[in-house]
Amino acid sequence: MVLTTLLPAGLGAETLGVDYPLVLLGLFLSLLPLVASPLARQGVPALALAPPDRLSRLVAGSIRLAGMLAIAALVLALAGLHRRAQLVEREGQGAHVVLLLDRSSSMDNTFADRAPSGDVESKSLAAKRLLSEFVTRRPNDRIGVVAFSTSPMPVLPLTDHHGAVLAAIAAIDRPGLSFTDVGRGLALALASFGSDSDEASRAVVLVSDGAALIDRKVQEALRDEVARNPVHLYWLFLRSRGARGIFEAPPPGENTPQANPERHLHLFLQSLGVPYRAFEAGSPEAVGQAIAEIDRQETRPLRYIERVPRRDYAPALLGVAAMALALLLAAKAAERPLARRPQPLDSNEEPMRPRRLAA
Amino acid sequence: MSRRLSRRIGLDRRFGLLLAALAATCAALLAPRIERPRSARDLLLVVDITGSMNVRDYTVDGRPTSRLEVAKRALRDLLAALPCSSRVGLAVFTERRSFLLFEPAEVCGNFAPLDAELAALDWRMAWEGDSYIARGAQSGWELAQAVRADLVFLTDGHEAPPAPAAGLPPFERSGPPVHGLLVGVGGPEPAPIPKFDEDGRETGFYAEADVPQENRSGPPPADAESRPGYNPRNAPWGAEAASGTEHLSALREEHLRALAAQLGLGYARLESPDNLAGAVLAATEPRPVRALVETYPLPAALALLALVLAHLMPLGRRAARRSHPSSPPVTSQGNARP
Numbered sequence: 001m002v003l004t005t006l007l008p009a010g011l012g013a014e015t016l017g018v019d020y021p022l023v024l025l026g027l028f029l030s031l032l033p034l035v036a037s038p039l040a041r042q043g044v045p046a047l048a049l050a051p052p053d054r055l056s057r058l059v060a061g062s063i064r065l066a067g068m069l070a071i072a073a074l075v076l077a078l079a080g081l082h083r084r085a086q087l088v089e090r091e092g093q094g095a096h097v098v099l100l101l102d103r104s105s106s107m108d109n110t111f112a113d114r115a116p117s118g119d120v121e122s123k124s125l126a127a128k129r130l131l132s133e134f135v136t137r138r139p140n141d142r143i144g145v146v147a148f149s150t151s152p153m154p155v156l157p158l159t160d161h162h163g164a165v166l167a168a169i170a171a172i173d174r175p176g177l178s179f180t181d182v183g184r185g186l187a188l189a190l191a192s193f194g195s196d197s198d199e200a201s202r203a204v205v206l207v208s209d210g211a212a213l214i215d216r217k218v219q220e221a222l223r224d225e226v227a228r229n230p231v232h233l234y235w236l237f238l239r240s241r242g243a244r245g246i247f248e249a250p251p252p253g254e255n256t257p258q259a260n261p262e263r264h265l266h267l268f269l270q271s272l273g274v275p276y277r278a279f280e281a282g283s284p285e286a287v288g289q290a291i292a293e294i295d296r297q298e299t300r301p302l303r304y305i306e307r308v309p310r311r312d313y314a315p316a317l318l319g320v321a322a323m324a325l326a327l328l329l330a331a332k333a334a335e336r337p338l339a340r341r342p343q344p345l346d347s348n349e350e351p352m353r354p355r356r357l358a359a
Numbered sequence: 360m361s362r363r364l365s366r367r368i369g370l371d372r373r374f375g376l377l378l379a380a381l382a383a384t385c386a387a388l389l390a391p392r393i394e395r396p397r398s399a400r401d402l403l404l405v406v407d408i409t410g411s412m413n414v415r416d417y418t419v420d421g422r423p424t425s426r427l428e429v430a431k432r433a434l435r436d437l438l439a440a441l442p443c444s445s446r447v448g449l450a451v452f453t454e455r456r457s458f459l460l461f462e463p464a465e466v467c468g469n470f471a472p473l474d475a476e477l478a479a480l481d482w483r484m485a486w487e488g489d490s491y492i493a494r495g496a497q498s499g500w501e502l503a504q505a506v507r508a509d510l511v512f513l514t515d516g517h518e519a520p521p522a523p524a525a526g527l528p529p530f531e532r533s534g535p536p537v538h539g540l541l542v543g544v545g546g547p548e549p550a551p552i553p554k555f556d557e558d559g560r561e562t563g564f565y566a567e568a569d570v571p572q573e574n575r576s577g578p579p580p581a582d583a584e585s586r587p588g589y590n591p592r593n594a595p596w597g598a599e600a601a602s603g604t605e606h607l608s609a610l611r612e613e614h615l616r617a618l619a620a621q622l623g624l625g626y627a628r629l630e631s632p633d634n635l636a637g638a639v640l641a642a643t644e645p646r647p648v649r650a651l652v653e654t655y656p657l658p659a660a661l662a663l664l665a666l667v668l669a670h671l672m673p674l675g676r677r678a679a680r681r682s683h684p685s686s687p688p689v690t691s692q693g694n695a696r697p
Contacts, residue, residue: 029667038373038669067670074384074663078656103458147460150486153451154479155460159472167448167464174459174502177486314655318388321662325381332374 017310019080026075033067038328039335063331070324077317086308094140095201095232095298096158099131099169100189102208103149103176111283112241123209123238124173126284131169131207134291135162140302142200144192145169148185149177154192182206182265183214183222190225201300202231209238211265213257219268226272233269233276234294236287237262246278376669383662390655398645399445403506404434405457405499406449407514407544408482409490410565411608413553414515416546419632426544427482430513432632433542434477437511440636443467444648448506449476450499451484452514455491457499463508483559490519493618496541497530500622503537509643510539510624516611517545520571521603524580527621540642541619542635543628549607565606573601 018024050056107124109115116122121129135143144158145168155168189204214222237246244250246266250259257264269276277297279290408427415423419432438447446463466473496512503510551564579595588598612628619626625642629635 026663029663032667032670036670038377038672040371040373067666070380070384070666071663074659074666077387077659078663145461151484153458153460153484155476156472157475157479159475161469161472164461164464164469164472167469168461170462171448171459174505175456177456177458312653314653314659315388318384318655318659321659322381322384322388325377325384325662325666329374329377329381332377 015083015086017082017084018076019082021079023075023079026078027072029075030068030072032071033064037064038067038332039063059331063328066324066327066331070321070328073317073321073324077314077321081313081317083311083313085310088308089303092140092302093299094138094142094302095203095300096142096144096193096302097138097203097205097298098144098146098158098189098192099165100146100148100185100204100206100208101127101131101155101169101172102180102206102210103147103153103172104180104208104210105176105178106180106240107176107209107238108173109240111238121284122173123240124176126287127207127236127238128169128173130284130287130291131172132166134295135165135169137295138298141298144189146185146189146192147172148181148188150179150181152181152185152188154188157192158194180208180210180212182208182211183218186222187218187225190222190229190231193229193231200302201298202229203234203294203298204231205234205236205294207236207238209240210243211261213261214265214268223272226274230274232298233272233274234297235266235269235276235278236290236294237266237278237280238287239280239282241282246280373669373672376665376672380662380665380669383658383665387655387658387662390653390658392651393654394649395652396647397442397444397650399442399648400640400643401446401463401508401646402441402539402639402643403448403450403463403499403503403508403510404437404477405452405495405502405510405512406430406434406480407452407490407492407495407512408480408485409453409517409519410482410485410488410554411490411515411517411519411552412544413482413555414545414550414608415553416548416550416609417631426515427480429629429632430542430544431477431480433629433635434513435474436633437636437639438466438470438474438477440640441466444650445646446508447473448508449473450502451480452492452495452499452512453485454487454489455494455498457495457502457512458486459502459506462506488519490517492516492518492614493522493527493530493621496618496622497528500530500532500537500624503539504534507535510537510622511542511639511643512539512624513542513544513629514615515545515608516543516615516618517608518611518614519605521574521605522614523574523577525577527617530621532623536623538624538642538644540625540627540639541615541622542638543610543612543615543626545608545610547609547612549604549609552606552608567602567604567606570606571601572603572605575601 107127108122110120110122112120116125139162142158142160143162143165145155145165147153147155156164159165186204186206193202239245244260244262246262249255250263254260266278269278279293281287281290406427412427412430413425415425417424417426417429419429441447443466445466447466448459448463449461450457450459452458460476464473492514496514499510499512553561554563554565554569556562573596575596583589583596586597586599588594590598610628616626627638627642
């Protein structure tokens with residue numbers, strides 16, 4: 001009966017699991033103590049010699065119970081009873097972040113716009129190192145990754161499995177493609193929040209070393225999307241030597257989107273009407289500072305999912321089995337024959353309905 | 360005397376069995392975890408997402424299904440079939456390059472995002488319409504070598520523009536070897552290729568005039584001289600426009616076999632979504648990893664056996680005596696009855 005209440009939905013069938021369900025058939029063995037006993041059966045000539053008393057019944061019952069418990073516990077341990085890994089919702093600090101990463105081939109050059117050599121790292125390598133640190137520092141965030149170059153590519157949906165996120169960030173210093181289509185990349189980044197209706201702070205971190213014209217249709221689509229699902233925007237502009245800055249207005253006559261796409265992307269993002277910050281980083285150190293600033297900004301209360309790992313019940317079950325066995329063994333050791341007679345009694349021979357006596 | 364004493368305090372066989380059960384249970388409690396080798400895989404999956412992969416020449420659940428869709432299903436099954444500690448990275452191929460989306464990551468801990476990403480693969484991620492498959496597979500090989508993984512490259516072998524008559528572009532394998540599998544996706548019958556407009560809406564199928572039917576770069580093929588209007592200087596490929604079936608797509612198995620041989624990979628055809636995992640596990644190099652294995656089941660099973668025997672013993676002995684009346688006499692008087 002212990003078994004029947006313990007196994008099915010009583011404890012929540014979805015939280016308990018077994019590794020080898022077929023072994024559970026062995027639970028039928030736990031009915032064995034109801035019909036057999038390791039104790040010697042002793043016959044008494046007359047039932048009246050051993051009148052039923054409550055103590056004996058109690059003791060006999062508990063011995064039976066101990067036997068059933070020991071068998072059931074061993075079977076459950078062998079079947080690998082465990083509590084499944086669970087997801088528990090907790091409150092913490094963090095955000096839902098989509099990393100929008102530039103995979104154009106110019107990212108493979110250094111900040112001085114040369115091929116990387118010696119101890120000078122490329123922009124993509126610096127971004128990779130610093131973004132990995134960023135992700136590691138923020139264990140509660142849900143992070144998604146979108147790559148863009150000639151076309152936008154969803155790399156990872158919003159996830160709290162940071163191993164996959166780190167693997168996606170590790171891929172950004174592999175050779176990239178030719179163009180920088182920021183507009184469609186942004187659209188995909190916004191779309192990857194999808195139906196995420198959480199109250200958590202949502203942020204898009206754009207990491208790129210350049211920009212391109214955004215098609216008018218795409219601009220309108222972006223405005224629509226941002227108005228519907230407001231996000232925080234961060235642009236980490238990896239400025240190569242010689243590239244125009246995004247903050248200073250260029251001399252009149254050169255102030256066209258064609259001549260100065262970065263500056264105009266900055267103006268466009270400012271005009272979206274959502275919290276937006278741009279960081280211009282001309283060196284790996286500046287990138288580090290900018291990422292630290294984003295890290296500081298994006299700490300709002302967040303409900304996040306924590307994984308509670310699987311817990312094996314085998315040790316506990318074996319402990320229970322050991323205690324029940326110890327009880328049985330004690331009962332067995334305390335067993336005495338009823339009659340003290342010179343003739344050897346055969347303890348196994350038992351003819352009439354016996355009353356088993358313990359101790 | 361000892362027998363009597365032992366019987367008096369219950370030191371019979373069943374006592375021994377119970378003692379053994381307790382000892383085995385205690386041993387199970389203390390049993391250590393031992394390290395056992397397990398063979399994980401490190402894989403780089405490269406998926407062809409060019410236009411010809413949209414051809415619907417598979418039938419899944421009674422519905423025509425595109426090659427890309429079947430490839431994705433097969434890869435998701437593969438992901439689920441890999442043992443824990445295996446690592447899987449993903450790249451997509453179009454144009455002439457394999458483009459890495461993420462480096463190999465452990466499959467069990469990151470299953471959900473990896474699976475979601477495989478499901479999200481789409482031809483719209485392609486950055487160009489060309490499909491130089493031989494070059495793409497070669498760059499996939501180099502990529503796999505760089506991330507130290509084995510290569511699984513899924514493609515239909517349909518080169519666009521058509522492969523030059525000269526055959527495969529040269530490729531020299533150097534450095535550590537890459538094992539793996541080139542997987543042919545698609546059916547043997549030429550099938551029409553869906554065509555999409557600028558906004559990604561399907562608008563019909565490619566027609567003969569929509570695609571180049573012959574690759575006219577490099578030296579002309581050997582049979583060029585017999586073509587009508589051939590002129591070595593002015594019309595080295597003949598004077599007529601090329602015609603052919605390049606607007607239809609079938610699985611090019613000879614081409615893929617040759618490519619697999621050049622890259623030192625195995626070749627397998629994807630017959631249905633569920634026959635990929637076995638082929639991949641057979642063609643890739645197992646990486647031994649140490650997995651901790653519990654040892655308690657053995658003593659626990661012994662304990663269970665001893666405990667059950669301790670309960671069955673009385674019945675067993677009675678039954679035995681009944682069938683062998685001559686077996687050792689247990690003289691019983693008084694309280695024994697036939």
